[in-house]
Amino acid sequence: MASGTGSPYKADLLSDTLTRPSEAMREAMAGAEVGDDVFGEDPTLRALEERLADLLGHEAGLFTPSGSMANQLGVRLHVKPGEELIGDSLAHVVRAELGAAAVLSGISSRTWASERGRFRADDAASLMVTGVGPYQVCTSLVVVENTHNFGGGTVQSLEEIRRARALTRERGVAMHLDGARLFNAHVASGVPVGDYGREFDTVSVCLSKGLGAPVGSVLVGSAEAMAESRVWRKRFGGGMRQAGILAAAGLYALEHNVERLAEDHARARRAAEALAEAAPGVVDLATVETNIVIADVAAAGWTSAAFVEAALAGGVRTYAVGPGAVRLVWHLDVDDAGTDVAVDVLTALLRSGPAA
Ligand SMILES: Cc1ncc(COP(=O)(O)O)c(C=O)c1O
Structure with missing residues (x-):
């Protein structure tokens, strides 16, 4: 699940701009x-x-x-x-x-x-x-x-x-x-x-x-x-x-929040590995260097628009960056549990392919 940030999604991988300030950050601001x-x-x-x-x-x-x-x-x-x-x-x-x-x-x-x-x-x-x-x-x-x-x-x-x-x-x-x-x-x-x-x-x-x-x-x-x-x-x-x-x-x-960026990178990699295993050709692991994963969902028979919609129905928000490419971004408000949900939802879609 998203880490108690008020997000309506189980995992929101739309962008790393979505993070909401923590209580401690708000105190520093106040x-x-x-x-x-x-x-x-x-x-x-x-x-x-x-x-x-x-x-x-x-x-x-x-x-x-x-x-x-x-x-x-x-x-x-x-x-x-x-x-x-x-x-x-x-x-x-x-x-x-x-x-x-x-x-x-x-x-x-x-x-x-x-x-x-x-x-x-x-x-x-x-x-x-x-x-x-x-x-x-x-x-x-x-x-x-x-x-x-x-x-x-x-x-x-x-x-x-x-x-x-x-x-x-x-x-x-x-x-x-x-x-x-x-x-x-x-x-x-x-x-x-x-x-x-x-x-x-x-x-x-x-x-x-x-x-x-x-x-x-x-x-x-x-x-x-x-x-x-x-x-x-x-x-x-x-x-x-x-x-x-x-x-x-x-x-x-x-x-x-600088050194902890490594956690986002590790979660992005873990998810990328799961996607690559679920559907060969969807993610080139050599291209996963930081917190962003580009998934070529066309390699699993999906258009990006249909994949984004199906993922959303499963509570996972993603972003279409091309007709067959979907971007997934890890950040402060997606924890291990959120990553697990994202992996479950996205790998199931890749394995099933779009409804005929
Ligand atoms: C590489 C890069 N540069 C600049 C920006 C612009 O930032 P802002 O949305 O704060 O204008 C973005 C936003 O996503 C970005 O990804």
Whole structure:
């Protein structure tokens, strides 16, 4: 069962954004010292920004209401109107931020095809265009996502990132890390978040996904870049007042919910193994790296829409990410018992196939 969080589902694998703050997190929020952050006077918020900047190897941080805003502030910072960013075709920035880069920054985006979002420096290098004066669009930014959401929780190689950093530095191109799930990458790979973070000009991290806070992301970068982003955040409508209440949840999450991400990864793997055994070809176990499992239910004769509906009837919520692919995401509010239910319901559906 879901772990006493008020969820109506026996197991809710829709997304790791669903987590509800625990009692202890709520207490931390209630007791937070606050001030008006538009005037730079919220001590809890400042503490969170400093903590994340420090962890990620940067000078300063800026709290934002969402991961999308943190990413778009990074885009705004590095890409002038009429220039472009490049990234892989499954990246959240290009696929799920509803054209924000074009609408808010007046820029274009080009993408390369990737295998499950896996980042390769050569893909970025072959798409990058620099020094073409007034004849072609110039590339100003490479975006990397770690872990990769639509790729299925893929952890990026630090070596590939470092190769890309060397290439972009030579050509004067900036790099932004969409680290919505960077702590999952850290827990899975053992690479300190700062080792990833230092390779980028700016990094966004989400507190409201696997870390379990209700709201908020932080963008980090140089002090100068964050001062500029603070202005743009206000312009985008993201200047907040006593947001230390939210920052307290973020600080609590960093203190208590990082290492436990390993539990989500272990449960995702256990379920993936059960699905793979129930229906060969549905899950490639080599692709299960963190808290996300992509199940190719078409290999068991299902469409994703029919599978999602049948799973829901059994109390398990999942998400269709393609005509035959279903995404399952583990998080703080799915415990061992919830995982058992999910395994029972989903393997039974895979074994039975859809009703004729
Ligand atoms: C990789 C990635 N980046 C950014 C975001 C955006 O976060 P938010 O929903 O807080 O805007 C998400 C949200 O799911 C995500 O998965």
